[in-house]
Amino acid sequence: MLLVKETFWLWQFLGRLHPLLVHFPVGLLCVALLLEVIGWYRKSTEWRAGITAILWIGTISSVVAASLGLLLVNQEEYGGDTVTIHQWSGLATVLLAISTVVALRSGRMALYRSFLFLTVFGVSLAGHYGALLTHGDDYLTSVLPINSQSEPLIAGTTNFEFIRANQPITDKQVEELNLEVRSILAHNCYSCHSATKTKGELRLDKKELVMKGGKDGVVLIAGHPEKSELIRRIKLPASDKEAMPTKGKRLTDKEIALLEFWIQQGAPWPSGTEKSIYRVATLAPRLPVIPAATTDLLNPIDRFVNVYFQKNKLPWKTVVDDRIYLRRVYLDVIGLLPTPQKIQAFTTDTRPDKRETLVKELLANKEGYAQHWLTFWNDALRNDYTGTGYVTNGRFDMTKWLYRSLKTNKPYDQFVRELISPTKESEGFIRGIQWRGTINSSQRTEMQAAQNVSQVLLGLNLKCASCHDSFISDWKLSDAYGFANVFADSTLEINRCDKPTGKKATSRILFTELGTINGKAATKERLRELAQFMTQPKDGRLYRTLVNRIWAQLMGRGIVEPVDVMDNEPWSQDLLDWLASDFATNGYDIKRLMYAILTSRTYQLPSIGIKDAELITAPTFVFAGMVRRRLTAEQFSDAVSTVFTPIYADTAIVSKLLPKNIQKEIAFPRASLVKNDPFLTALGRPNRETVSTSRMSQANLLQALELTNGTTFNAALKTGAQKWKLTYSSPDLLVKDLYWKALGREPRPQELAVAKKIVGKNLSIDGIQDLVWAITLHPEFQLIY
Structure with missing residues (x-):
């Protein structure tokens, strides 16, 4: 215990x-x-x-x-x-x-x-x-004046201007009003007044119980907010002993005004079955009809996007030029920059299908693909080469299995089955991390398995429900423990907020329509059942989650955002559903999915710059093309290594957990295969003690400091500068070669003049180092356009 x-x-x-x-x-x-x-x-x-x-x-x-x-x-x-x-x-x-x-x-x-x-x-x-x-x-x-009452009364899906109109409200407005009111109650009142905790015998999570009131009487009088005890209590100053809520933030004036208006309207509540206040995505797959093709839009993705553009009155822009497309695809498929020779050959190629041919060639590069996408899956499956758990043998590496799975393009349904019902090589994901010392109940390894499987494979957050009934979804504490019990060797006792309840969990899958777990079977058999149930074609959520993640990696933003909240509204439900259905119908082939996206006109549109990161996940987001993004830590390191000098020059630091035949495939130590260090951490690699399914693309102070004064980066640049001085005989040759390798183009006349002045006529080592440093900080180098 x-x-x-x-x-x-x-x-x-x-x-x-x-x-x-x-x-x-x-x-x-x-x-x-x-x-x-x-x-x-x-x-x-x-x-x-x-x-x-x-x-x-x-x-x-x-x-x-x-x-x-x-x-x-x-x-x-x-x-x-x-x-x-x-x-x-x-x-x-x-x-x-x-x-x-x-x-x-x-x-x-x-x-x-x-x-x-x-x-x-x-x-x-x-x-x-x-x-x-x-x-x-x-x-x-x-x-501030900008936050005066001219603003909407509450931040939500609706501005609720009808509150001021003083006119009867429509059924749709009643539904929107009720949704917002119940959301306010859920986030501010349910912690004390719901099924899990009922202070003063008052519950506010069901219509009849709200109207019934508590031990002190009725708290709400429909039509009369001024006579309702609920309104009186939430308006009291925080110092008053009767003020509600007793803990946490007080309700804002906007929230109080909305509750008053709701009561004034008669406190409407959906009749019959209790309706969730949260959007719940459909589980079953759905195959929408592909919109009609046009002369220049044949790819099904483009045809769905065309419908979206027409609806939002957006024009199709001219696709990016060959140089940008080439660099973009290289970085997205194998994580490396194209060579100057490849750039010149591709840009002079006149074949109409050269972009499709390029994508096929890159996807056929098994080693490059595996070494690049290892980063994404290491983050998601929290697989690393060092860190918490490895010292005490409380964590299990799965690099060999993962690398082999990527290299062979293992079908995704098989990939998932081997994660959930694992072999010895793939058990690290569901075995979790055995933390040192005392931990709380929501971090025990069985619960980690439940949380991680639900987050990574199903795009849902079970972490709140691992401690108590969730306040951000409909998932209950019993759901989390029921799912965690599938992974347990012995029956789990349910703990609420770390306190034992005396109740035992029963083994069950989260979405019961997929199947029933035999709770009496051995753990290995339960996991086999779970793996089979979850990978059925009718589990549309599993495949929507995967295609959404791949789309987000290639396009900078998912069709659904955040990618771990698949119950959120997608900007195109039809596109998401079609991609998932097509993926399942055609052998669960991730490379085939990537090919469809990478060769679409949608992928080839100019990138969109977004200054405020919060706009990416905003419900008002309008898709107009790929979101411009920064190179990942691994991409940046590999780019510097291929352009100038290997940042990780010693092949001995490549993970010893890889088989020797795989190590022989590695031309230089790819950053995805080395242990984490301050350099990679500063550039955004997570510690992988928790699941990480996306990384922030915005630059930060830590990154700036590391690229300015970091030991690893500066030492690599100095070593490279010494070698380049011996290799090149003139400033012109050095500068032009560096620009071609780093940016894929000739330096402009002004750039050439400035660069030659930096390196000096006699090619100063410090000057070469300064020039390379400046170019690696250039937006053309750091960003995927």
């Missing part, structure tokens, strides 16, 4: 002193800067003793506050980007404050004042994100 240690009360108490020790003492650092500025302006030192005292108090307080903050974040349920930024900006402030004191004591006044200014900036940044944690993300912006 899993033991869960209770947190010692003293650590919780001390952690909660964090805000008390922050707001005033650390704020003294701002006062110190103000006094320093005044003293500097007045050319006076009369406040020096006071400033020094204030500085010491603020610095010591920052150390104590940061320490207690670390206690607090580890004892309370904090998470997300906001707390991460708050935490690291707070720690940075501590270091800056200490540096300020040291600089002052050493008498280096210019350095001291610079550090003091940066310290106050750190205090402000940490304080701002601390405020967002306690008061909500709109703490500052909610009072």
Whole structure:
């Protein structure tokens, strides 16, 4: 039985002193800067003793506050980007404050004042994100004029302008209103007032129970929000003991206004069977009719996209030129840049089918394909060569099986069956990671298997439901444990929020219409049954999830986004359904699927640049072509290696877990086959202790620092520069060769002049290194256009 240690009360108490020790003492650092500025302006030192005292108090307080903050974040349920930024900006402030004191004591006044200014900036940044944690993300912006009542009352699928129209609302508007209201209740009230927890005998998850009220009486009077206890409670100040909700963020004015309007309309609720408040995608496959072909649109993909373009009034743009297409396909299929010779041959080729021929040639490159796509599947199956679990033999490598499966283009249904009902070589995925030390129930290996199989293969999130009934979907705690029990050697006891319930799980598949698992059978037999059930042609979700992932890898954005939430609305349901059905009908052949996409006119459209990453997953996204994306860590490393010099020059560092015959196929150590390091981490390779089905394409500060001062990158460039100096006799030859290899073109006259000046007439090693560094940071090199 899993033991869960209770947190010692003293650590919780001390952690909660964090805000008390922050707001005033650390704020003294701002006062110190103000006094320093005044003293500097007045050319006076009369406040020096006071400033020094204030500085010491603020610095010591920052150390104590940061320490207690670390206690607090580890004892309370904090998470997300906001707390991460708050935490690291707070720690940075501590270091800056200490540096300020040291600089002052050493008498280096210019350095001291610079550090003091940066310290106050750190205090402000940490304080701002601390405020967002306690008061909500709109703490500052909610009072700005742009967020006045001229905006929609609530952010959702509808602007709800009909609320202000003061007119009867249609059935469609009632449905939209009810969906939003139940979403508000689910995210703010169900944690205390649902089937799993019913405080005050009040439940808000079913119509009759909402109307019934709780032990203190009715909470909602249809038609009268002003008389409804529900509205009174959510409007009370947070300090009031009757205020609701008692924990978490308070409801916004927009959410309260919408609830009031809903009650005023009679609190409508779907009659009959309870309707999910979440969209649930159809499980069964569907084969839509392919739209009619046109003179220049014969590929079925283009014909579906043409219907979409017509609906959204989008024109077909001219396809990209040969050079861009060649580079794009090379990087997408084998992960490498084309050679200058291949570029020149392809661009001068006059055959009308040369693009189709190129794709066939690249897909036939078994080794290149396997070495590139190994990265994608390593991320998804959390297969790595080192890390948590390997030290204690609590994790199992599956590189040999995976490489062989990719090289032979194993049919996807067989691929999935061997993952779920595994051989010794493929068991690493469902065996999970045996973490060192005490873990919570939702991280036990059987639950990891359930979570990972559902996420990677079915595109659904089971992690919330592994702890309690999900607040973001209809999946229940019993569903998660029932699925996890399929992978267990002994019957699991259901734990809710890490506390045993005394109930035993029963083995069952998530989608029961696919089949019934024999709970009395041995684990191996249960896994065989599960593998057979999940790979049936009628499991349309399995194949929609796969084709959506491949589309996202090649096009920069899935037909459904995020790719792990397949219940979301696709931008083209017909295209998704047809791709999945065609994939299943034609032997579950991933390369055939890729060929169809890569040779479509849709793939050949100019790429689209998106500045804000959130727009990619926004429900308002409109597809207009491939989303421009950055080279992955592995692609970047391999590109530098083929263009200039191998970043990983020592073949001994290639994973020893690969068979020797496979190692012989490797011309140079591909980055997909080397162990993770700070260089690859900075460029975006995940640690693979959790499933990672997509990577952020946007550049970040860590990447900039690594490419500027990183040891691995700079050492490789220096080694390469020394070799290039010995190889080339003139600046012209060196620069032109570098441009052809890196960017696939001649340098422009101005570029050539600048580059020659950088490398110098005598080809300086430092100059060559600087030029290569500049080109590798060029958008033409870093991005897939």
